[in-house]
Amino acid sequence: MREEAALPLLDGGARLANSPAEVAAASDITFTSLPGPYEVEAVSLSSDGVLQGIRPGSVYIDLSSSRPTLIREIEPQFRARGAYVLDAPVSGGKTGAASGNLAVMVGGDREVFYAGEIGAGSVAKLVHNMIGHSVRQAIAEGLTLGVKAGVDPEPLWECIRRGSLGRMRVLHEGLVRTMFRGEFEPASFALNLAYKDISLATELAREYDVPMPIFGREACRRTYAFW
Numbered sequence: 429m430r431e432e433a434a435l436p437l438l439d440g441g442a443r444l445a446n447s448p449a450e451v452a453a454a455s456d457i458t459f460t461s462l463p464g465p466y467e468v469e470a471v472s473l474s475s476d477g478v479l480q481g482i483r484p485g486s487v488y489i490d491l492s493s494s495r496p497t498l499i500r501e502i503e504p505q506f507r508a509r510g511a512y513v514l515d516a517p518v519s520g521g522k523t524g525a526a527s528g529n530l531a532v533m534v535g536g537d538r539e540v541f542y543a544g545e546i547g548a549g550s551v552a553k554l555v556h557n558m559i560g561h562s563v564r565q566a567i568a569e570g571l572t573l574g575v576k577a578g579v580d581p582e583p584l585w586e587c588i589r590r591g592s593l594g595r596m597r598v599l600h601e602g603l604v605r606t607m608f609r610g611e612f613e614p615a616s617f618a619l620n621l622a623y624k625d626i627s628l629a630t631e632l633a634r635e636y637d638v639p640m641p642i643f644g645r646e647a648c649r650r651t652y653a654f655w
Contacts, residue, residue, distance in 0.1 A: 431444055447476035447477075447481075448460075448471050448472070448474075448476065448477050448478045448481070449476045449477060449478065449479075449480040449481030450476075450481060451478070451481065452478045452479075452480075452481035452482045452483070452486070452488070453481035453482075453483065454481075455486065456483075456485075456486050456487070457486065457487045457488075457489060458478055458482070458486070458487070458488050458489070459489050459490075459491060460472065460478065460488075460489075460490050460491065460492060461490075461491040461492055461518070462490075462492040462494075463492070464492065464493070464494060465494045465495040465498050467492070468490060468492050468494045468498060468499075468502075469498060469502075472488070472490070472502055473502065473505070479502075479505055479506060479509070482506060482509055482511040483510075483511065484509060484510030484511060485510060485511070486511050486512070487511065487512045487513075487514065488506055488511060488512070488513050488514075489513075489514045489516050490502075490513070490514070490515055490516065490517075491516050491517060491518050491532070492517060493517045493550070493553050493554070493557070494515070494517070494550055495550065496515075496547035496548075496550040496551050496554070497547070499513065499515040499535075499546060499547050499549075499550055500546055500547045503536075503546045512536065513536060513546060514534055514535065514536035514546075514549070515534070515535045515536065515546060515547060515548070515549040515550045516532050516533065516534040516535075516536075516549050517532075517533055517549050517550055517552075517553035518530045518531065518532050518533075518553075519531040519532075519533065519553065519556055519557075532549075533548075533549040533552040533553050533556070534548075534549050535547055535548030535549035535550065535551075535552070536549075562642070565641070565642050566642045566643065569633075569638070569639075569640050569641070569642055569643060570588075570629075571584065571585070572638055573629065573632060573633050573636065573638045573640075576636040576637075576638055577632055577635075577636055626643055629643065630643055
């Protein structure tokens with residue numbers, strides 16, 4: 429343990445422990461937030477890890493973006509000691525942490541906090557990040573195309589922000605109504621029109637020599653053309 433890394437917390441009244449096991453032994457609830465699966469396994473299951481100090485009836489909550497199968501392997505070992513495990517990865521980054529606006533995706537035992545079985549939080553976080561990174565790449569492709577085609581970036585982004593995409597209707601209304609409730613009629617948009625729109629955009633991209641790995645011709649054809 430590096431005391432210098434904990435100085436801001438110590439200045440605020442925290443006490444320094446020599447190991448994760450010591451933290452768990454002194455706590456009703458133990459949180460970890462770590463870079464990835466390797467660190468989660470080491471901190472939770474090593475010879476001086478959380479498991480070695482956990483007390484019956486206490487709770488171990490892992491906030492890391494980790495591997496769902498790992499937390500499912502960890503949980504039975506804590507359960508055998510009478511403790512509970514929640515996987516609760518967070519979303520929001522440094523900005524969300526600083527403003528207190530992090531989203532927490534929790535999976536675990538109903539008696540502790542229910543949002544899904546153990547591992548559900550990690551699955552939700554990975555799906556969230558996968559979709560988020562894909563959306564960012566699509567935004568990058570679209571904005572690059574718009575700017576190369578002669579539109580200034582700020583008014584271009586304002587058009588996107590004020591359209592249905594910017595209002596995120598597909599997230600707040602569309603998916604709930606269709607996929608989750610099974611109500612697909614009336615259709616909100618014709619797939620042949622979607623194919624037409626993306627085809628025109630990719631034609632424009634070829635005209636201005638803009639690479640489109642997300643919305644390339646073949647990807648577009650595979651997704652929409654058979655409709």
